[in-house]
Amino acid sequence: MIMSMQIKQLLTKKWHVTYSQFVWLVSLYLVIVFNGLFLFNVFEAASKPEHVDWLFIASVPFFLLALAAMVLSWLSLITFVKPVLLTSIVVSSLLFYATLNYGVIFDKSMLQNILETNSGEAFSYLNVQVIAFITALGVLPAYLFSRFEIVGNFRVRLKSFALLNVTAFIAVAVIAVPFYKDYASVGRNNRQLTSYITPFAFYTAGYKYLRDNYFYPPLPFKVLDKTPHLLAKQQSSLTIMVVGETARAANFSLQGYDKPTNQYTPKLGVKYFSDVSSCGTATAISVPCMFSRLDRNHYDSRIAQSQENALDIIQRSGVEVKWIDNNSSCKGVCVRVNSQTVEPTKSNPLCDGRYCFDEVLVEELAAKLAKSHAKHQLVVLHMIGSHGPTYYRRYPEKDSKFLPDCPRSDIQNCSSEQLTNTYDNTIAYTDLVLSKLINLLQNSQADDKALLYVSDHGESLGEKGLYLHGFPYALAPKEQTQVPMLFWSNKLADTRFNQCIEQQRNQAFSHDNIFDTLLGLTHVQSTEYHPEQDIFNACSTQS
Ligand SMILES: [Zn+2]
Numbered sequence: 001m002i003m004s005m006q007i008k009q010l011l012t013k014k015w016h017v018t019y020s021q022f023v024w025l026v027s028l029y030l031v032i033v034f035n036g037l038f039l040f041n042v043f044e045a046a047s048k049p050e051h052v053d054w055l056f057i058a059s060v061p062f063f064l065l066a067l068a069a070m071v072l073s074w075l076s077l078i079t080f081v082k083p084v085l086l087t088s089i090v091v092s093s094l095l096f097y098a099t100l101n102y103g104v105i106f107d108k109s110m111l112q113n114i115l116e117t118n119s120g121e122a123f124s125y126l127n128v129q130v131i132a133f134i135t136a137l138g139v140l141p142a143y144l145f146s147r148f149e150i151v152g153n154f155r156v157r158l159k160s161f162a163l164l165n166v167t168a169f170i171a172v173a174v175i176a177v178p179f180y181k182d183y184a185s186v187g188r189n190n191r192q193l194t195s196y197i198t199p200f201a202f203y204t205a206g207y208k209y210l211r212d213n214y215f216y217p218p219l220p221f222k223v224l225d226k227t228p229h230l231l232a233k234q235q236s237s238l239t240i241m242v243v244g245e246t247a248r249a250a251n252f253s254l255q256g257y258d259k260p261t262n263q264y265t266p267k268l269g270v271k272y273f274s275d276v277s278s279c280g281t282a283t284a285i286s287v288p289c290m291f292s293r294l295d296r297n298h299y300d301s302r303i304a305q306s307q308e309n310a311l312d313i314i315q316r317s318g319v320e321v322k323w324i325d326n327n328s329s330c331k332g333v334c335v336r337v338n339s340q341t342v343e344p345t346k347s348n349p350l351c352d353g354r355y356c357f358d359e360v361l362v363e364e365l366a367a368k369l370a371k372s373h374a375k376h377q378l379v380v381l382h383m384i385g386s387h388g389p390t391y392y393r394r395y396p397e398k399d400s401k402f403l404p405d406c407p408r409s410d411i412q413n414c415s416s417e418q419l420t421n422t423y424d425n426t427i428a429y430t431d432l433v434l435s436k437l438i439n440l441l442q443n444s445q446a447d448d449k450a451l452l453y454v455s456d457h458g459e460s461l462g463e464k465g466l467y468l469h470g471f472p473y474a475l476a477p478k479e480q481t482q483v484p485m486l487f488w489s490n491k492l493a494d495t496r497f498n499q500c501i502e503q504q505r506n507q508a509f510s511h512d513n514i515f516d517t518l519l520g521l522t523h524v525q526s527t528e529y530h531p532e533q534d535i536f537n538a539c540s541t542q543s
Helices: 002-012 019-034 036-046 054-075 081-102 108-115 119-123 128-146 154-189 191-196 200-215 283-291 301-305 310-316 359-371 416-442 495-504 511-521
Strands: 015-017 148-150 237-244 271-277 320-325 338-341 376-382 448-455 482-489
Touching (some): 015 019, 019 036, 019 081, 019 128, 036 191, 054 154, 054 200, 108 200, 108 283, 154 191, 191 200, 237 359, 271 495, 283 301, 310 376, 310 511, 359 416
Parallel strands (some): 015 148, 237 376, 320 376
Antiparallel strands (some): 271 482
């Protein structure tokens, strides 16, 4: 009874504080509660085996506190103190949850990845644990801070604002001057560290995303080749490009994985490429990048969007191009070609109203091939593949080969065995779907038939404490960047061609090769084609 009275008093009590006191208090809360990981990473980066500069390390939280107070005071513009500061607390709790549980950090490409994800995927992250976490560290503290009453009119606050900034500036100077060398060297060698500063790294990423997507004037659209044309016109061709989702090379038995995740495609004589790296660690980067003329080092989403991609050039040469999507979208790649998004209607036994299993792509491809009689066709199939965290929703129950699996979205609470089983089930199912697509292709009447499968990026399954994907590329573990790629063609029946591919398949390739490889597979001659980048060029000219 007394206890509940006390809690009630605490919840209803009003405290009077000055403007600067309020900003300092919230800054302190943000630094202590949400920036432990950042401080730990600074400690790791600054510690050398021979000695640890404790004085420098001890200065970092104070430095961060002074900066946080300055930034928050400016963001809130004296007038919007509570909305800005309290929102920052709630936002920080959400960011901190993601970083703590999935190892996700929030840079611009991560934000792009999140914002271009459909809401269905976003909801798959919701569970009791997230809600409890955000309530405890975000909503409740924000409510308690909202009970503070900031005293004084605008003039009084303005004075308080000035005092805060002078104090914080002096603190930054006092710390920065003696430790200048340490801050500069740790900062220069570990640029990504700043991505851990919560919530400011997120705000910076948000600003950059808005600037790049909404405030920069659009670039004039660039046609890369006005007159691409088809070689080998007499022969008909059917090329299937399958864009995988979140499949990592390490879990393919074709890559040497010890569980039988590829039970179907090897029987069809596919060629597996064992050293392929992705362009990005997220769909929003990798998918447009692999179809773009730009390579990974020069990839820029703004430039890529304002120029033609491989599909545009292939279409202009006379090939009928179609994109069929069972994922969130084609990320702008298919805007100028015929495209279709699979409707997840419940009337289809492969769909549950929200998602469809990838076998739906086999149905859609069969329907498309039955309808179209174009002599040259390229069909791109965009899978949902192994998209997390709800891996268990990616395969029908009858196809759960590896048990026990992890039928929930808070994957960090499953045992590592369960999690791996679930993920492996998605890979085994992808293999089944690919084999069915190849069967369709085998039955087609086209003279020249090929299927190329490549995943968009990999996935972390708890290695080094990381889950999911989207880690900054430079720091990303190979689980997120090494992707499976496999190839089937009726030309593999030709021994010389087959042996030539066999010699190629362990060389290092990447998404940078996909643009030219697609042009090569569809027999398109273009000024944009670089034969040395076409994975199959050396073999095709031989046969
Ligand atoms: Zn993806």
